[in-house]
Amino acid sequence: MTEHVTEKDVRAIAEYCRIGLADSEIPQMAADLNAIIDELAPITEYDLDGVEPTFHPIGDLSNVMREDVEGTSFTQEEALSNAPKQQDGSFLIPSILGGGEA
Template identity: 45%
Template sequence: MTEINRDDVAHLARLAHIDMSDAELDRMAGELAVIVDSVKSVSEIAGPEVPATSHPIPLSNVLREDVVGQLLSQEQALSGAPDAEDGRFKVPAILEED
């Protein structure tokens, strides 16, 4: 097991400005050692010949054909607008113009 001692955890806690009790320091030292060992064992197995994966099941995008459907006329599109002018949606100005 990788040696992560209580002093290492106390140092990290000070750097992170985390107050930890003696019991928490002891428990966290053991937990961090297990985590480091787990990462180490995975690193030993995953060599350059093993491709990196982000998902265990291969995924691919399934796209449908881009087919033109029923279109709205300009009048139909503007029929529900609260305000329109010159065949366009009219909205309040948000930028001041010089």
């Protein structure tokens, strides 16, 4: 097996990705990554001359969102009509940080 990734590389990658690896896990992770890279080696043997690179699997798809169009909306009274609690024209919700009662 070729060493594509060293233990030093694994430590740098883990630090960059903020993955906590114990010192005892580093050698196995390096071996696993090298095995994965070796398994992918046959991909480099494909004849790709004349094949245009693609950056999105669906082609020229640029935006799948609809246009933002203004429409009718609720009045403040309608929006608050089913609220269990309200205060000063706003929804009153329990505090998630504590220190307040709703």
